[in-house]
Amino acid sequence: xxxxxxxxxxxxxxxxxxxxxxxxxxxxxxxxxxxxxxxxxxxxxxxxxxxxxxxxxxxxxxxxxxxxxxxxxxxxxxxxxxxxxxxxxxxxxxxxxxxxxxxxxxxxxxxxxxxxxxxxxxxxxxxxxxxxxxxxxxxxxxxxxxxxxxxxxxxxxxxxxxxxxxxxxxxxxxxxxxxxxxxxxxxxxxxxxxxxxxxxxxxxxxxxxxxxxxxxxxxxxxxxxxxxxxxxxxxxxxxxxxxxxxxxxxxxxxxxxxxxxxxxxxxxxxxxxxxxxxxxxxxxxxxxxxxxxxxxxxxxxxxxxxxxxxxxxxxxxxxxxxxxxx
Numbered sequence: 001x002x003x004x005x006x007x008x009x010x011x012x013x014x015x016x017x018x019x020x021x022x023x024x025x026x027x028x029x030x031x032x033x034x035x036x037x038x039x040x041x042x043x044x045x046x047x048x049x050x051x052x053x054x055x056x057x058x059x060x061x062x063x064x065x066x067x068x069x070x071x072x073x074x075x076x077x078x079x080x081x082x083x084x085x086x087x088x089x090x091x092x093x094x095x096x097x098x099x100x101x102x103x104x105x106x107x108x109x110x111x112x113x114x115x116x117x118x119x120x121x122x123x124x125x126x127x128x129x130x131x132x133x134x135x136x137x138x139x140x141x142x143x144x145x146x147x148x149x150x151x152x153x154x155x156x157x158x159x160x161x162x163x164x165x166x167x168x169x170x171x172x173x174x175x176x177x178x179x180x181x182x183x184x185x186x187x188x189x190x191x192x193x194x195x196x197x198x199x200x201x202x203x204x205x206x207x208x209x210x211x212x213x214x215x216x217x218x219x220x221x222x223x224x225x226x227x228x229x230x231x232x233x234x235x236x237x238x239x240x241x242x243x244x245x246x247x248x249x250x251x252x253x254x255x256x257x258x259x260x261x262x263x264x265x266x267x268x269x270x271x272x273x274x275x276x277x278x279x280x281x282x283x284x285x286x287x288x289x290x291x292x293x294x295x296x297x298x299x300x301x302x303x304x305x306x307x308x309x310x311x312x313x314x315x316x317x318x319x320x321x322x323x324x325x326x
Contacts, residue, residue, distance in 0.1 A: 037095035037136070037148070037159050045129040046089055053126040053135075054088075057119050059167040072172050076244050078303065079174045084165070091163045092125070092136065098145055101156040111147050111156060112139030123163065126151065138163050173242060177282070177305055179296040180235035180261065182208055188231045189258040196318055200227065205262045215323065226322040233314035234269060235259060237280070239305035245281065248274060248304055253281075255316055264288045265295055271315055272304075278312040279304045 036043070052063045062073040063080055070085055071077030101111075108114040115122045115137060126135035135151040146162035149155060166172070183206050190198040199213035209224040210231060234257055253270035260266050265287035272279045285299035307315075 034096040034098050034160065037097055037157070038092060041132065042134055043093060045127070045132045045134075046093060048129045048131070049127055050130065051128040052088070053124075053128075054165065054167045055115070055124045055126075056121065056167045057117075061167050061169045061172055063172065072169050074169045075173060075242060076302075078242050079298070080172045081174045084172060088125070088163070088165055091161055091165075092127075095148075095159040095161045095163075097157045098160050099158040101147065101158055103155045105154045107156070108139075108149070108154075113137050113147060113149050113156060123165070123167070124151065125163075170241070174298070175239040175242065175305075176237075176296075177239050177298050178235055178237040178267070180259065180265075180267070181294055182228065182232060182235065184261045184263065184294060185210070185231060185235060185259055186262045187260045190230065190317075191256045192316075192318065193252065193254050198230075198317075198319060198322075200231065212319070212323065223323055226317070229314055230317045230322060231259065233311055235267075237305070237307070237311075239280070240308050240311075241306040242303050243306070244302055245304045246302075248272075248279060250274070250279070250281075250304075257315070261287075261295065263295075267297060271312065278307050278309070280307050280315075281305075 038046075050065050054061050054063075063070055063085070064073050064077065065071075066077055070080045070082075072080055109117075113122055114120060115124050123138040124135060125138070127133070137149050137151060139147040139149075139156075141147075141162055142158055144162070145158050145160050148157050148159050186202060186205070188198075188200040188210060190200075200210040201213065202210055208228070210227050212223075212227055250272050251274065252272075254273050255271040257269045257271070258266070266284070267282070268284040270281050270283055272281065281304055282297065282299045282301070285297045287295060
C-alpha cells in the first residue's frame with residue numbers, strides 16, 4: 001500500500017513522456033512535409049536585392065539600395081529603418097509552405113489575393129535583383145498562417161508565417177536621428193537669436209544632471225528636471241519628418257545648440273522657424289572615437305529634420321523657463 005504513490009508517479013511520468021514523444025513526432029512529420037516558400041535561387045537573390053516595392057491598394061513604398069545602404073525612394077533615398085527591413089527579409093526567408101490550396105484564379109478575390117481593386121487589402125511584395133525579379137502576394141490569415149501566391153502565378157499556398165507590414169513611406173524612415181546617452185554629455189551651450197546664452201556643465205564624469213552656470217547651489221536644486229529636459233530634447237531626438245535641406249529656404253536660426261561629451265565628441269545643431277514649422281539642422285558632429293557605439297548621430301548635411309511643437313518648446317527654453325522657484 002505504501003508503494004501506491006510511487007507507482008502512480010511512475011505511471012504518470014511514462015504517460016507524459018509518451019505524449020511528449022507523440023507530439024514531437026507530429027511536429028517532425030509536419031516539418032518534413034512542409035517546404036520553404038522560396039526556392040534556393042530566390043533565397044540566394046535576397047542577399048543581392050537592389051530594389052523592393054511594397055503595395056497595398058493605393059498605398060505604396062519603394063526601397064532602393066545605393067552604395068550598400070537602403071533608402072526610401074520617395075524621400076530622396078533617406079535611410080530606412082534597418083529593423084523593419086530585417087523583419088521583412090526574415091519573414092520571406094523563414095516562410096514555409098504548409099499546404100497547397102486552389103490554383104483557380106476565380107477564388108483569388110475571396111482569399112484576399114486579388115491585387116486589382118484600388119481598395120484591395122492584399123499585400124504585394126516585389127523583389128528585384130540583377131539576376132531575378134520575383135515577388136509574393138499575401139492574402140487572408142488562416143489560423144496562425146496566411147494565404148499567399150507568387151506574382152504572376154495562380155497557385156495559392158498556405159504558409160506558416162504571416163506578414164503584416166506598413167506600405168507608408170514615412171513609416172520606413174529611420175528618424176531616430178540623435179542618440180547620445182545623457183551621462184555621456186559633459187557640457188552644453190544654448191544661444192538664442194537675441195543673444196541670450198545658457199551654459200551648462202556637470203560636476204563630474206558619469207553624472208546625469210546638468211548645472212546652469214552662474215547659479216548657486218540653492219537655485220540649482222529642484223530645477224534639474226527642467227535643465228535636463230532641454231538638453232535631452234536634442235540628444236535623444238526622433239524627428240517627425242525629413243526633407244532635403246536644399247528644398248527649404250532657411251532663415252537665420254532662432255537657436256543654436258552645442259553639446260560636448262566626456263569622450264571629446266562635439267555636436268552642433270540649429271533650430272529654424274519656417275511659417276510655424278520647425279526644422280532642426282545638424283551643423284556638425286565630430287568625434288575622436290569613431291567606433292564609439294554609444295554615440296549615434298546621423299550627421300549627413302543633406303537633410304533637415306522637422307520636429308513637433310512640443311519638441312521645439314523643450315529645446316527653446318530660456319533661463320526663466322528652467323530656473324523655477326519652489
